[in-house]
Amino acid sequence: MKKKLQNSGLKAWLYLLPAILFLGIFMVYPLIDVFVYSFEEGYNSASQTYWGVGSYNYSYVLHDPYFLQAVKNTFLLVIITVPLSTGIALLISTGLCSIKPLRNLFQTIYFLPYVTNTLAVGLVFMILFKKTAYSDGFINLIISWFGGNSVDFIDGPYWAKMFVLCFYTIWVVMPFKILILTSALSSVNQEYYNAARVDGTSRFRIFMRITLPMIAPMIFYLIITGFIGAFKAYSDVVALFGTNLNAAEMNTIVGYVYDMLYGDSGGYPSYASAAAIILFAIVLTITCINLLISKKVRR
Amino acid sequence: MDYTKIEKKARTHKRAGNIITYILLAFWAVIVLFPFYWMVLTSIKSYGAYNSEYIPKFYTLSPTLQNYADAFTAVSLGRYLLNTTIFTVVTTAVMMIVITLAAFAFARLEFRGKNIVFILFLSLMMIPNELVIITNFVTITNLDMRNSFPGLILPSITSVFYIYLLKENFEQIPDSLYYAAKVDGTSDLRYLLKVMVPMSKPTLITIAILKVIECWNSYVWPRLITDDERYFLVSNGIQEIRENGFGRENIPAMMAAVVVISVPLIVLFLVFRNKIMAGVARGGLKA
Numbered sequence: 001m002k003k004k005l006q007n008s009g010l011k012a013w014l015y016l017l018p019a020i021l022f023l024g025i026f027m028v029y030p031l032i033d034v035f036v037y038s039f040e041e042g043y044n045s046a047s048q049t050y051w052g053v054g055s056y057n058y059s060y061v062l063h064d065p066y067f068l069q070a071v072k073n074t075f076l077l078v079i080i081t082v083p084l085s086t087g088i089a090l091l092i093s094t095g096l097c098s099i100k101p102l103r104n105l106f107q108t109i110y111f112l113p114y115v116t117n118t119l120a121v122g123l124v125f126m127i128l129f130k131k132t133a134y135s136d137g138f139i140n141l142i143i144s145w146f147g148g149n150s151v152d153f154i155d156g157p158y159w160a161k162m163f164v165l166c167f168y169t170i171w172v173v174m175p176f177k178i179l180i181l182t183s184a185l186s187s188v189n190q191e192y193y194n195a196a197r198v199d200g201t202s203r204f205r206i207f208m209r210i211t212l213p214m215i216a217p218m219i220f221y222l223i224i225t226g227f228i229g230a231f232k233a234y235s236d237v238v239a240l241f242g243t244n245l246n247a248a249e250m251n252t253i254v255g256y257v258y259d260m261l262y263g264d265s266g267g268y269p270s271y272a273s274a275a276a277i278i279l280f281a282i283v284l285t286i287t288c289i290n291l292l293i294s295k296k297v298r299r
Numbered sequence: 300m301d302y303t304k305i306e307k308k309a310r311t312h313k314r315a316g317n318i319i320t321y322i323l324l325a326f327w328a329v330i331v332l333f334p335f336y337w338m339v340l341t342s343i344k345s346y347g348a349y350n351s352e353y354i355p356k357f358y359t360l361s362p363t364l365q366n367y368a369d370a371f372t373a374v375s376l377g378r379y380l381l382n383t384t385i386f387t388v389v390t391t392a393v394m395m396i397v398i399t400l401a402a403f404a405f406a407r408l409e410f411r412g413k414n415i416v417f418i419l420f421l422s423l424m425m426i427p428n429e430l431v432i433i434t435n436f437v438t439i440t441n442l443d444m445r446n447s448f449p450g451l452i453l454p455s456i457t458s459v460f461y462i463y464l465l466k467e468n469f470e471q472i473p474d475s476l477y478y479a480a481k482v483d484g485t486s487d488l489r490y491l492l493k494v495m496v497p498m499s500k501p502t503l504i505t506i507a508i509l510k511v512i513e514c515w516n517s518y519v520w521p522r523l524i525t526d527d528e529r530y531f532l533v534s535n536g537i538q539e540i541r542e543n544g545f546g547r548e549n550i551p552a553m554m555a556a557v558v559v560i561s562v563p564l565i566v567l568f569l570v571f572r573n574k575i576m577a578g579v580a581r582g583g584l585k586a
Contacts, residue, residue, distance in 0.1 A: 012409070111572075174331075242542065257429060269434075272433050
């Protein structure tokens with residue numbers, strides 16, 4: 001019997017072997033290695049040598065104007081898009097749950113951006129917003145209908161570029177939020193609503209007093225995942241402004257990491273590691289704050 | 300003051316609310332669909348027609364398929380599509396094998412240290428990709444696997460989250476089946492393939508579809524690991540087309556390429572609509 005058990009133990013490890021092997025090589029080892037890199041000063045990727053150990057990489061990154069620009073862009077993006085997209089998603093899901101005809105059709109349409117290639121559709125957004133010598137573009141056409149002046153949203157002023165980026169980000173993250181909120185809303189027990197209706201409670205009051213508290217955990221979940229996702233913004237930015245993000249003043253923290261690693265300004269894995277760890281620290285801090293707040297509110 | 304009047308008032312009130320709801324929903328539907336409409340519309344406008352429109356037109360009276368021909372001949376869109384298909388199929392297939400074996404071990408087999416290993420696996424879910432990608436880039440470069448399919452595929456063939464999802468599913472299969480199979484002398488592997496896999500088919504299909512979507516849209520890793528155009532995936536291809544292909548101003552041809560890249564996933568979505576939406580609702584975040 002004992003022998004049989006040992007056999008089964010060995011067999012289990014055999015089944016786990018591929019997963020452990022790949023996770024070990026491509027997740028656990030890199031996780032340790034990234035901290036090692038971040039403290040190796042003056043690392044040279046060609047000769048694989050370094051001249052010291054210390055926190056120079058962090059101080060370099062924190063004083064790099066490109067990094068500070070990236071931090072500013074990322075924070076703006078997070079602060080604007082997370083509340084807006086969650087709010088709009090809540091509005092749309094509430095509407096979606098109050099109708100019967102066409103509900104499935106709307107749900108299908110709303111989910112479409114989730115299955116599309118961010119880079120490909122980003123190109124369409126770029127064309128809609130871009131102003132060239134040949135044409136002012138579609139968005140400027142609409143602006144002119146309302147009597148406004150045309151703006152180049154892709155190569156123009158900072159606020160215009162930020163606007164497109166936020167708009168596209170919201171467009172991309174909406175499907176997930178609408179999906180989660182509609183399923184949360186439809187799982188609220190109907191009896192609460194019936195009871196409230198008997199008491200003659202107004203629609204708005206029902207929403208504030210019954211619906212919102214019932215789906216609060218899901219809203220917090222969306223806010224937390226929204227924060228994490230927005231802090232890691234990168235490919236949508238590339239889709240709109242091209243790969244040279246520093247020149248466009250539109251870089252994000254993740255973009256900065258990749259630029260340090262690879263490309264024309266690349267070859268500095270140490271700086272990239274330091275920046276990635278700073279990003280991770282920021283995300284971790286904000287997630288913890290979010291969790292604390294959500295615990296307090298629910299109590 | 301009569302009853303019918305009050306009732307009538309309440310009904311008109313409700314109808315007004317409904318109309319506002321529908322207007323709001325339709326408005327968002329237009330925002331979602333418009334970029335798709337615009338990309339198809341632009342892709343069938345001829346080069347000359349598009350560039351002569353200072354004020355963009357919302358329709359075209361002379362549609363052409365020339366741009367699609369250009370997309371396949373002037374740039375290597377066909378190769379990008381082929382590469383992406385190979386990458387997607389191989390990655391998904393190998394990942395399904397790896398996660399099925401691991402989930403089976405966690406759900407069905409007994410071994411020392413199982414709980415600790417499982418908790419260690421789960422804790423890996425918190426690790427963001429951005430943190431490990433730096434070393435992976437160096438590893439793959441040192442292994443001389445840049446610009447190759449193994450280099451593209453290897454780092455993305457395990458997913459802790461999918462192992463977790465599948466393990467939960469495997470555990471719902473009653474133990475009695477396993478003991479019955481053991482009495483009959485069925486081996487573990489045979490039991491896994493003949494009983495557990497068929498019974499968990501819906502979950503396996505959902506995971507496979509989510510992985511296909513992720514692979515088809517992946518951009519960051521392929522961009523780091525390939526700079527030879529022969530190994531570009533569609534995302535990198537579209538970026539390459541944007542920066543160097545066609546000449547910068549041939550936007551209709553670019554849009555034709557975008558349509559070709561978008562269609563496979565949209566078809567996949569329309570076919571497996573319910574499975575995909577249920578799978579994503581269970582926690583599949585866009586990677």
